[in-house]
Amino acid sequence: MKIHFTKKEYQTLLDILYMTDWVLHAHQEEAAVESAHYRELMQKILAEAQAAGLEDLVDYKESAQTYVLNRNFMERSSAAQQMAAFENATFWEELVERLARRDFLTEYGKEEALKMPLTERIEKEGPFLKHYDGEFGLNGLKNLYICPPEKTNE
Numbered sequence: 001m002k003i004h005f006t007k008k009e010y011q012t013l014l015d016i017l018y019m020t021d022w023v024l025h026a027h028q029e030e031a032a033v034e035s036a037h038y039r040e041l042m043q044k045i046l047a048e049a050q051a052a053g054l055e056d057l058v059d060y061k062e063s064a065q066t067y068v069l070n071r072n073f074m075e076r077s078s079a080a081q082q083m084a085a086f087e088n089a090t091f092w093e094e095l096v097e098r099l100a101r102r103d104f105l106t107e108y109g110k111e112e113a114l115k116m117p118l119t120e121r122i123e124k125e126g127p128f129l130k131h132y133d134g135e136f137g138l139n140g141l142k143n144l145y146i147c148p149p150e151k152t153n154e
Contacts, residue, residue, distance in 0.1 A: 007054060015079040015082075018077065043066065092136055
């Protein structure tokens with residue numbers, strides 16, 4: 001199969017590869033075997049940078065025999081900013097949802113919550129979501145503190 005990309009389309013493809021690679025590997029210390037096929041395809045695509053006229057965006061690391069997106073790519077691409085915006089939105093959404101779920105389960109208990117119809121759970125969890133959404137919307141993390149662990153007399 002052959003697919004022909006314009007220079008602009010190839011650069012967009014590099015953006016997509018960057019974002020995908022970040023999602024798959026940013027929080028891993030070692031390359032996961034499960035995602036090796038993604039890395040292999042990325043290498044194949046990055047190897048075509050010269051043919052696409054965008055060799056200034058990709059470097060070849062001889063020691064690792066690997067193509068990498070370089071500083072020029074990062075300066076030209078909006079992918080990093082898009083990923084930062086996504087991570088920021090995800091952080092707040094997850095924080096609100098996890099704290100609301102914690103408080104909901106504290107209030108009603110896990111067993112009781114599991115007995116509730118979905119619509120009832122959603123209705124009863126709503127005030128907790130609204131509370132945290134409002135709080136973080138107004139104050140960010142300013143009022144968020146972690147209580148020190150309780151001392152035990154052991």
